Amino acid sequence: ELLRSLVGAEMCIRDSLHAAGTLPPDARVIAVDQRAVGTGQMGDCLRLALTYDREVDAPATLVAKLPSSNETSRATGMAMRTYEVEVRFYEQLAADLPVRLPRIGRAVDQVHRHAHWLPRLGPLLPGAVPEPVAVGEPGCGYPWPWAVHRWVPGANPVPGAVADPHGLAVDLAELVNALQRLDLPGGRAARRGLPLATQDEAARRAVAALGAEIDPSAVLDAWDEALTAPSWSGPPTWFHGDLSPGNMLCVDQRLHAVIDFGSLGVGDPAVDLIGAWNLLPATGRPAFREA
Numbered sequence: 163e164l165l166r167s168l169v170g171a172e173m174c175i176r177d178s179l180h181a182a183g184t185l186p187p188d189a190r191v192i193a194v195d196q197r198a199v200g201t202g203q204m205g206d207c208l209r210l211a212l213t214y215d216r217e218v219d220a221p222a223t224l225v226a227k228l229p230s231s232n233e234t235s236r237a238t239g240m241a242m243r244t245y246e247v248e249v250r251f252y253e254q255l256a257a258d259l260p261v262r263l264p265r266i267g268r269a270v271d272q273v274h275r276h277a278h279w280l281p282r283l284g285p286l287l288p289g290a291v292p293e294p295v296a297v298g299e300p301g302c303g304y305p306w307p308w309a310v311h312r313w314v315p316g317a318n319p320v321p322g323a324v325a326d327p328h329g330l331a332v333d334l335a336e337l338v339n340a341l342q343r344l345d346l347p348g349g350r351a352a353r354r355g356l357p358l359a360t361q362d363e364a365a366r367r368a369v370a371a372l373g374a375e376i377d378p379s380a381v382l383d384a385w386d387e388a389l390t391a392p393s394w395s396g397p398p399t400w401f402h403g404d405l406s407p408g409n410m411l412c413v414d415q416r417l418h419a420v421i422d423f424g425s426l427g428v429g430d431p432a433v434d435l436i437g438a439w440n441l442l443p444a445t446g447r448p449a450f451r452e453a
Contacts, residue, residue, distance in 0.1 A: 175212065179220060190215045196226075205230055205239065205248075225304075259295055263308045270306045272424040273297060277309060279426060286344060288336045290314050290411075290419035316411025316418045319441060326415045327446030333417035334405070334442070335453030338434045344400040354403045355429020357393045394430035401431040407441050 172191040179185035193213035198206065210224045227248075230236045238244075264270050277294045284291045292311040300306055324330055353360075365385055369378050402409075403425025411419040425433075438450050 171210075175210070175224070185214075185220045186218055189218045189220065199225065205244075258313050259310050260313055261298075261308060261310055263304065264306050267306070269424060273307045273309045275426065276311075276423060280423065282346060283344070283423075283426075286346075287340050287420075288333070289417055291423070292419075292421055314411055314419045314421060316413050319407050319410055319412050319417075321407055321441050322443070324415075324441070324443060324446065327443050328449045329416050330412070331438075331442050331446040331449040332453050334410075334437050335450050337402075337417065337420060338405075338431070338437075339453070341400045341402060341434065342431050346400065349398065349400055349426075349428035351398065351429050352401075352403055352425060352427020354425055354433045355394075355398070355401055355427050355431065357430070358389055358391070359393075362389065394432065398428035399431040400428050401426070401434045403427060403433055405434050405437040405441075410437075410441070 171194045175194060176185065176189075176191045179191070180187060185191075191212050192215050195211040195213075196208045199209045206228045208226045208228065210226055212220075212222060212224065214220060229239060262273070262276075264273065274297065276292070277297050280291055280294055284293065292314055295310045295312060298308045298310070319330065362385075366382070369376070369381050369385075372378075402420060402423060404422060405420070409420060409422045410417060411421065438447050442450060
């Protein structure tokens, strides 16, 4: 009833976001605007637009599912324990089956690409990858398809604090080698596997836009030198495309899983060497090269 009437809704939502760890402890929700996005026989759905007391990295909107505003329907839901069962379902879903919802339009196609490729890639790669469970359709105010995956345990490795550089280097090299050995037809030519010259115009625009924040001459000298490197002459090869620490999960200091295959494709596999310099310390790179 607090949410439906918006009396005290700001405090209620603030406490929920604090408990979930998605709102800084000292931040507050100062306004909530609502609109109905669907109804059921025993429940109402509201889209809640949130305003915070300052700019924060927190949800701009939430969907709240509430007991029905109709007294008879609400009594039926309570008698049948519908509300209790649904709450337990979402508790289990949150713990074991994370929901992936694209936040920008250019990421929408990743939902169906993940659903198609991850079941095929998973058995052929060392370690774990996300396992798609279901793909949802747009609805209730959300405009794009979305997905449910099984939870993959682990923690992101921290650059500069890798406890076992040699072991992690070998694990990462095994993954890259396995990707490059894949013989799966139908892979798309992804941007990060195209010749570097295809990014020349965009790179120069970015340098110009940054202006005095960087040394443009030094950056362009390095860029021009990179353009002289020979292009990939081998066959189109599978690559992950974004092997950053945030997309790796470790257990006991060893690589356990890789997530977020949104940049997956075929082409020049050099992009997957990025882990050698954005994660591994210098002491781990020889093992990566050798493996």
